[in-house]
Structure formats: structure tokens, C-alpha cells
Amino acid sequence: MVRIRQKRLALGATFGPDFKAESSTYLRDTPPGRWFGKCWYIHDLLKYEFDIEFDIPITYPTTAPEIAVPELDGKTAKMYRGGKICLTDHFKPLWARNVPKFGLAHLMALGLGPWLAVEIPDLIQKGVIQHKEKCN
DSSP states (O other), X not given: OHHHHHHHHHHHHHHHHHHHHHTOOSEEEOTTSEEEEEEEEEETTEXXXXXXXXXXXXXXXXXXXXXXXXXXXXXXXXXXXTSBBOOTTTHHHHHHHTTTTOOHHHIIIIIIHHHHHHHHHHHHHHTSSOOHHHHO
16 A cells, blocks of 8 residues: 555656646546546547556556556457456566566556557557547
């Protein structure tokens, strides 16, 4: 719990003023440790925004959290039931080698970021997802 509080403070100290200026947050948490937020990917100068969620496991930081992108559930093969993205091949071994140095920022930068970079352009090319402005 101490480490989670430290992570929370680090995120708040680093990004707090920007969040307050925009009067929105990118990550919010609920008491049981379930976190919700937004992520985005820019492709051909169009911003695609997705909701993300993850639970902090009881064995954190030994075990990496699993990130879910619910609105992409079932749209790609590199995803588990419930919209959880596949991190087992590349990110989880990296996390295991770097325990306890890795944290939530590493999860986003080295887990979610590369997954989005591979999957989102493919889904756009196949026509599975479209930009909000193109839908209207």
C-alpha cells in the first residue's frame, strides 16, 4: 500500500497542475484499487481516444497489472476476454526482470504504448474502428 500511495503522489505531483487546469483527469481510482482512465493514439493526424481500466493486483509490484480496453473487446486477436490486452509475450518478462523498480508509468509506456502502436493502425486499416469525425 505504501508503494501505491507513492505512485499516486508521483502521478499527482507530476501531472496534477495540468489536470486541474483542464478540470479533468486521465486516471481516477476507486477504493478497491480499480483504476479507470483514457488513452489515445494519433494516426494520420487524427486522435483516437479509448477508455482503459486496470486492477492493481494484491501481489503488486511482483505481478504486473493487466490493462483492459473494453471498447476494443473482441476486435483483435491480441486480447483476452473482457478487453484485457495481451502483455504476456513481451512486457511481463520485462516486468519480472525489473521488479520492484517498475511501476504504473512503465506499465503504460512499455505495455500499453507498444500494444496501441501495433494494433490500432491495423484495426483502422481493416475498418474495424473509425475516427469519430468520420462516423458523423
